Amino acid sequence: MAPISxxxxxxxxxxxxxxxxxxxxxxxxxxxVVLVGPxxxxxxxxxxxxxxxxxxxxGTISIGGSVVNHKExxxxxxAMVFQNYALYPHMTVRQNLEYGLKxxxxxxxxxDRRVNEAARILEISPFLxxxxxxxxxxxxQRVAMGRAIVRQPKAFLxxxxxxxxxxxxxxxxxxxxxRLQRSLKTTSVYVTHDQLEAMTLADRxxxxxxxxxxxxxxxxxxxxxxASLFVAGFIGSPPMNLFSLEALASASGHDLxxxxxxxxxxxxxxxxxxxxxxxxxxxxxxxxxxxPVGGESHVYVRLEAMEQTVTIVLQGRPNLAEGDWLxxxxxxxxxxxxxxxxxxxxx
Amino acid sequence: xxxxxTIFPNKWLPYALLAxxxxxxxxxxxxxxxxxxxxxxxxxxxxGFRTTFIWFDNYxxxxxxxxxxxxxxxxxxxxxxxxxxxxGVSLVLAVAVNRLLRASRIYTTLLVWPYAVAPVVAGIxxxxxxxxxxxxxxxxxxxxxxxxxxxxxxxxxxxLIVLAxxxxxxxxxxxxxxxxxxxxxxxxxxxxAIDGAGPLKRFFTIVFPLLSPTTFFLLIVNINxxxxxxxxxxxxxxxxxxxxxxxxxVYKVYADGFLGLxxxxxxxxxxxxxxxxxxxxxxxxxxxxxRVQY
Numbered sequence: 138m139a140p141i142s143x144x145x146x147x148x149x150x151x152x153x154x155x156x157x158x159x160x161x162x163x164x165x166x167x168x169x170v171v172l173v174g175p176x177x178x179x180x181x182x183x184x185x186x187x188x189x190x191x192x193x194x195x196g197t198i199s200i201g202g203s204v205v206n207h208k209e210x211x212x213x214x215x216a217m218v219f220q221n222y223a224l225y226p227h228m229t230v231r232q233n234l235e236y237g238l239k240x241x242x243x244x245x246x247x248x249d250r251r252v253n254e255a256a257r258i259l260e261i262s263p264f265l266x267x268x269x270x271x272x273x274x275x276x277x278q279r280v281a282m283g284r285a286i287v288r289q290p291k292a293f294l295x296x297x298x299x300x301x302x303x304x305x306x307x308x309x310x311x312x313x314x315x316r317l318q319r320s321l322k323t324t325s326v327y328v329t330h331d332q333l334e335a336m337t338l339a340d341r342x343x344x345x346x347x348x349x350x351x352x353x354x355x356x357x358x359x360x361x362x363x364a365s366l367f368v369a370g371f372i373g374s375p376p377m378n379l380f381s382l383e384a385l386a387s388a389s390g391h392d393l394x395x396x397x398x399x400x401x402x403x404x405x406x407x408x409x410x411x412x413x414x415x416x417x418x419x420x421x422x423x424x425x426x427x428x429p430v431g432g433e434s435h436v437y438v439r440l441e442a443m444e445q446t447v448t449i450v451l452q453g454r455p456n457l458a459e460g461d462w463l464x465x466x467x468x469x470x471x472x473x474x475x476x477x478x479x480x481x482x483x484x
Numbered sequence: 485x486x487x488x489x490t491i492f493p494n495k496w497l498p499y500a501l502l503a504x505x506x507x508x509x510x511x512x513x514x515x516x517x518x519x520x521x522x523x524x525x526x527x528x529x530x531x532g533f534r535t536t537f538i539w540f541d542n543y544x545x546x547x548x549x550x551x552x553x554x555x556x557x558x559x560x561x562x563x564x565x566x567x568x569x570x571x572g573v574s575l576v577l578a579v580a581v582n583r584l585l586r587a588s589r590i591y592t593t594l595l596v597w598p599y600a601v602a603p604v605v606a607g608i609x610x611x612x613x614x615x616x617x618x619x620x621x622x623x624x625x626x627x628x629x630x631x632x633x634x635x636x637x638x639x640x641x642x643x644l645i646v647l648a649x650x651x652x653x654x655x656x657x658x659x660x661x662x663x664x665x666x667x668x669x670x671x672x673x674x675x676x677a678i679d680g681a682g683p684l685k686r687f688f689t690i691v692f693p694l695l696s697p698t699t700f701f702l703l704i705v706n707i708n709x710x711x712x713x714x715x716x717x718x719x720x721x722x723x724x725x726x727x728x729x730x731x732x733x734v735y736k737v738y739a740d741g742f743l744g745l746x747x748x749x750x751x752x753x754x755x756x757x758x759x760x761x762x763x764x765x766x767x768x769x770x771x772x773x774x775r776v777q778y
Contacts, residue, residue, distance in 0.1 A: 190674050211680040223671035227693045236689075237679035284679075 139201025578661030603716030638729030
């Protein structure tokens with residue numbers, strides 16, 4: 138258990154391709170930090186740099202207060218769960234779990250104790266003598282987790298561990314990982330491109346884009362106050378509606394510019410902030426598509442004047458049909474103001 | 485798996501399509517093999533005037549013949565050495581190339597070239613280098629105080645043919661090992677590194693076990709190669725000498741039959757060789773897919 142500190146970390150590949158541009162991040166002891174971003178944003182590279190599988194071009198990474206830049210992966214005392222699980226196919230589950238402990242010269246009775254304990258926690262005891270190929274995807278995932286926890290490392294690193302599972306199993310395993318991490322209180326870094334996974338797992342969320350950190354914070358803070366257009370578009374499903382300020386002002390007849398900070402030229406609004414009645418700017422358009430997802434419905438409305446479609450989340454099952462004309466209200470207080478040039482929030 | 489069945493409109497067409505292949509197999513493989521089996525039970529005088537059926541006499545004589553037992557022993561030494569050296573060196577080369585990120589294709593191409601060299605040429609190449617009067621390597625060895633003359637020294641003759649035969653086979657093994665290594669996922673090595681295994685330990689506990697199907701396949705292929713495909717190498721370098729020291733089974737078949745004109749004994753020897761091939765092939769087919777699985 139240990140904090141992880143990244144200072145000015147850079148990754149420059151041969152041929153001067155910069156994958157990570159001087160990145161600072163403090164991960165507290167026992168915290169679960171999720172790195173999220175689109176593919177190619179450098180999140181996996183960053184995780185592999187913490188693990189010691191990639192060299193660090195510049196800056197320092199320290200785990201538990203000591204700089205690990207030039208330490209081998211084995212010396213960093215971390216455990217990693219890989220996307221493809223990376224279970225040793227020629228070893229039984231038990232041998233897989235024991236491998237790291239044996240390499241470190243753990244006494245036999247201690248190995249047995251820890252393996253049985255991990256197997257009990259993860260409910261893989263019945264499979265201990267099987268080979269990985271005889272297990273289902275979810276069971277393999279558990280074994281990969283088990284291999285990480287038997288070592289009792291300073292930190293867990295997760296590299297998109299759930300992306301090979303089907304949706305239902307992914308939801309289950311997500312909850313289990315969260316519960317496990319809470320009870321073990323081991324510092325964890327979790328990489329994913331799935332924003333739902335990121336939102337639900339993270340103590341703190343780090344949104345990355347093109348090798349830079351866009352925003353760090355609690356998931357709900359990022360949802361409520363995205364610091365940039367990128368975060369606004371990335372966090373939240375369905376994504377935030379973005380309008381040009383000018384077009385919205387003329388379509389609604391409100392003098393928006395005077396209500397919002399100077400420099401605002403784009404405004405965003407969450408689909409669930411839009412209502413069919415109440416105070417605010419009223420707009421109307423033709424319903425293009427309705428997606429009933431159970432407790433709520435996603436309604437897509439075409440705004441001809443602004444030449445764009447707006448997404449609205451309505452609770453329950455509204456009495457609407459495709460092709461209907463719908464008036465709806467944007468509360469001015471729920472608008473997120475951004476500047477298009479800098480891509481940043483203006484308030 | 486469902487096999488795809490093709491229905492031919494004409495009943496004889498499928499047989500006609502198979503005929504050329506069957507004809508070649510029958511005329512060039514089955515017939516000579518049967519002929520050899522038949523001759524192995526016969527004694528023929530050198531001029532071919534008289535042939536006598538003598539049951540297993542040829543075989544009995546072979547196993548009582550110290551020369552044949554010597555040849556068997558020499559073959560064993562030769563096959564083991566060639567297999568170990570050819571596989572060991574190629575594995576080291578393959579691991580080295582696999583670690584390269586750039587230029588690995590160039591190395592691979594270069595390392596594959598010796599395979600294109602005919603056995604006789606490979607033999608002559610090494611024969612020249614080790615030639616006691618004009619060879620560069622025998623000169624270097626002479627400078628180092630080693631008197632090299634494979635024409636009189638049995639051990640040196642064996643070393644020469646082992647080197648020449650292994651050198652040629654390394655390319656083949658190398659290709660298979662590179663392909664095998666590339667199919668071992670990098671994440672396994674990375675996981676092992678995080679699990680505290682050093683590079684050597686990673687190789688021996690993770691990579692090498694996962695290579696076992698390739699290794700087993702190559703083992704059989706190399707034994708086969710050393711025992712049967714090295715005729716050219718030996719004929720071009722030592723011709724089985726000095727004093728029978730490099731007269732391996734396959735060369736002895738030729739020497740006894742074509743030089744010694746003892747057709748019966750030569751046939752019996754080739755039938756024994758045939759049995760060895762059959763056994764090796766059966767082992768390969770039975771075990772390569774079953775035993776070496778992970």
